[in-house]
Amino acid sequence: MSPDFLRPFRSLVAGIASIFVTSVAHAESSHGIAMYGDTALPPDFVSLPYANPDAPKGGKAVFGNTGGFNSLNPFLQKGTSPWQLPFWTHESLMGRSWDEPFTLYGLLAESVETDPDRSWVEFTLREEARFSDGSPVTIDDVIWSYETLGTQGHLRYRGLWGKIDSIEQTGPRSVRITFNEPDRELALLAGMRPILKKAQWEGKDFADAQLHDVPIGTGPYVIESYEAGRFVNLRRNPDYWGNDIPFRRGTMNLDELRIEFYGDGSVLFEAFKAGELSAVREFNADKWDTQYNFPAVQRGDVIKTEIPHGKPSGMTGFVMNTRKAPFDDWRVREALMLAFNFEFINDTVTGGAQPRITSYFSGSDLAMQPGPAQGQVKDLLLPFADVLLPGTLEGYELPKGDGSARNRANLRKAAGLLAEAGWTVQDGVLRDANGDAFQMTFLLQQGDSEMATVVEIYSRALERLGIQVTTEQVDNAQYVGRTSELDFDVTTFRRALSLSPGNEQRLYWGSETTDAPGTRNLMGVSSPAVDAMIDAMLASKTREDFTAATRALDRVLTAGRYVIPIWSFDIGRIAHVKDLKHPETLPIYGDGPQYMPEVWWYDAR
Template identity: 70%
Template sequence: MRPLFFSSIRSAVAGITFLTGASFAAAESAHGIAMYGDPQLSPGFESLPYVNPEAPKGGAVVFGNLGGFDSLNPFTQKGNPPWQMRFWGYESLMGRSYDEPFSLYGLLAESIETPEDRSWVEFTLREEARFSDGTPVTIEDVIWSYETLGTEGNLRYRGFWAKVDSIEQTGPRSLRLTFNVEDRELALIAGLRPILKKSQWDGRDFADAPPNEAPIGTAPYVVSDFELGRSVTFTRNADYWGKDLPLRRGTNNFDEMRLEFFGDQTVLFEAFKAGELSAVREFNAAKWDSDYGFARVQNGDVIKTEIPNQKPSGMTGLVMNTRRAPLDDWRVRQALIEAFNYEFINDTLTGGRLPRITSYFSNSYLSMQPGEATGRVAELLEPFEDALLPGTLEGYALPVSDGSERNRANLRRARALLQDAGWTVGDDGILRDAKGDTMALKVLLQNGNLGEAEMQKAVDIYATALERLGISLTTDLVDSAQYVERQDAYEFDLTFFRRALSLSPGNEQMLYWGSAGADTPGSRNLMGMKSPAAEAMIQHMLTTKSSEEFIAAARALDRVLTAGRYVIPIWQYAKSRIAHEASLRYPMRIPIYGDGIYYMPEVWWNASE
């Protein structure tokens, strides 16, 4: 295990070379780019530092997904594709190193050029870049991909396109994007847009693509077989154009990767125990200790591996829909947080093994500091003081119970908050407002989803606590299609929420928390928050060139989000738990971001080949 990336805030500030290094040379072509300073890997690097460049190729792996899928196109708003598709089947102009907070290196592009202010970015395509059908990637394909995804693609691509003033070809293999806003991250985001084949869609409506047709990409894997809703097989392209690139050496080592879909986590786990799946990720620490003693573990056919990480905790829990009364009142939201007996629930479901998420960037140097806001954090928040919720400036911490099932002290505080918000309990024990309306809340969860299966158990315990306050809490357990549809339409009071956050938060933060998405169907802003303070902190993060300013803005944003009481947090995953066939191996060097789609299966290999 590697030492912690930063052991203290002091060493964090001193050690962030990606923020304080030499500035990016003005308008000079380079092999890579970092959000701040220079990328860590020099020109001519052999491979990513966390891969085995000599890893053998071959073998097949099978993974299990919960739910189903009804589309092979991961780039439109229509349909529900396997989430792995856009990572396994498609590439961008640049590729990321997950051993750095945010650095990119040439993939489809051989070089990148941008001025000091990053008002534009220019890419030069590799002459050898090819689609999976063997045809060359052209500037026309790249420009079409940007325009089409930005106007007809999934909503996650459209925000970037709105910030592009122009896109133009500047040479036989080069193009330039010029931006219409000041935003230093846009040059990097541009490098991560997927590139698709234009001629595949000539005369056809991309947004209304048939569900059984996968867009042609350039990545190492192509879809070779599928049965909608049940399985999809990816085969490694033997003629993959980029196999010798430094960014690709030692990666994408399996000849075949198949996804099997299951309607229930129990059935999926039984399939793994029987040897039908190659690996599973276990998110429940108690089950990791209690359920992995089956025969294939005992005889050594299955290995249990733990992968640590040094990234922010992100936020996992129950998000509250502030578009709906009474959840638009922060006092009601705080009362619901007080009533959530985390210590008892954690002990019951995980044996108390998992620490609680304490803020959106907890577990990292970007997290808000305890107590009152001071220094630059306080200065950044001061213009918004009148609109900030209590605790933002003074300091906010989640309630802690005594661990008993009754949770009396916290429930007393919850009752006081509800009374202050105009809710009282009648002789019948039911909570009502001044109009006589009761508080009946519904939690929207997806049937069969692993994380939400655990959440369902937590909600059952939670409902009993809320009943003591006179509040009714019930669960709507729906299939994946209904789940997506209802979340997109914000038809819920509370629902399962997961936002993974990085060491280099940027434009995606506006998608998560920006007011533009609060009333837009299908946005990532599930809580419906509208906070000028949050948006100002995000904008400061995107435009500053100073490490201290960046950290201060991130910590200030963390305060606004956490004291906003939008989510009832549960436990964090400071390490990944993977049970896998003994023949599957991984490099000993672990990236700072730990496990993820970029790690397992991308840099793993089959030692029996």
């Protein structure tokens, strides 16, 4: 790996050191905007630092998804669409650099302007910005997009709309958004909303769009053809408007992108081995080491590439629905965590190669520190001492097993906690005071064989406690429907977290959307302490204040025992055909939807 690989991490340290410098300058137009401090790239930057501006254009890549789709509109609450579409077909006013904690540069907008308090933000559109049908992007399109997505779009778009006091045209190509509450992040969030074409939806019900109602975008790719549930084929728009803007140089280099759909991950992997797919991401370290030795790898036709990163672990595991008894009792949740024999399961499923997630921000400076809360963290938490769960202030660590299959000591502790919560074993079945059996169902997506294996091992321990366990595996559409309606006991969970957490934390665990259909707060957290820690994060003006608030939030969530954490994805693993290349310089965020295939190219030499 090139020495340039170290440059992003050096820039990260420098960026974080200045991240909380408060701007005192008067509002002025700029090519970019950082959450705090200055942008890393100057106005005359040539390309993003992890893109190759000289990358050749051409070639085709085929990717695989599991399940199916019944929508090609990724901006709606209803339906299931291919997750890649927003990244390939649509654009926002500003684009995010993944080599800085949180910085945006001009995309559809040529410049951004805001006041020192960021009570408003103004964007000026590029004169050359076009939709894929060749029509210009107008301020009318921008205003309509913000209002429509904010009132009829997916839940993830609606939070910002409620914080907008006004949105108005201020010039032929400029729009100003004024906010109704103090929050420095809103100026950046406003730059990241997808822009849709207003005229396409005149006389139509946007919220009730059908499969054939493919939204027109401004992105480099357009959907050329599709077959419901089987494939989507996209081609690079030969008249794409943004080929020469700095943010796009060296990106979106492939001429054709195709998504094939498979019933489960095993079938998808076999398709890759057979040469039907161009690349796959592998999240299991043991499988990476033991099953990627098929003939194409041995011949050198398939390359195994590892992509390090510097971001927090986020949270991956099994989330418990605390809206339902008995999961509303923290003692029950702790008992279920004690019964989860991570050391044995990890060794069985991943060969013990992947470390466990220890908190929501583990692996970063934002993670809660071991032992009792100290200093600012303690000061933030003390007002909520009466409602905080045990371990929040004193210090909390995940239960550890002894590595054996039976995990007897932890099961004894689990039985004791269940007894405290009113559950006792009667004739081999765990029952409450009314004689009702403890029953729990794991909701899994069809084809998720790895998690099915984990649940199978875990169920044996739960059954030894007298818990009756059921597993339901449903297709993608059913899974989305069930989780959107909060119809589950326990299900799989993944929340990726950034080096600059902000308003998205309200969506993940804020009380405002706890019971809303489609909420991302799957565990059902409704905690004044959580809300207050998020408020403190968003109000922070110094690095110390921000770090303390995030560490305090991490403590409340981790000690809340809402999710049974599994292993972390400490490195990205991509297996790909040898003709797909990527720059040697890597972004601090490593692999992700905006990395592969965005900055990759095809070279058959």
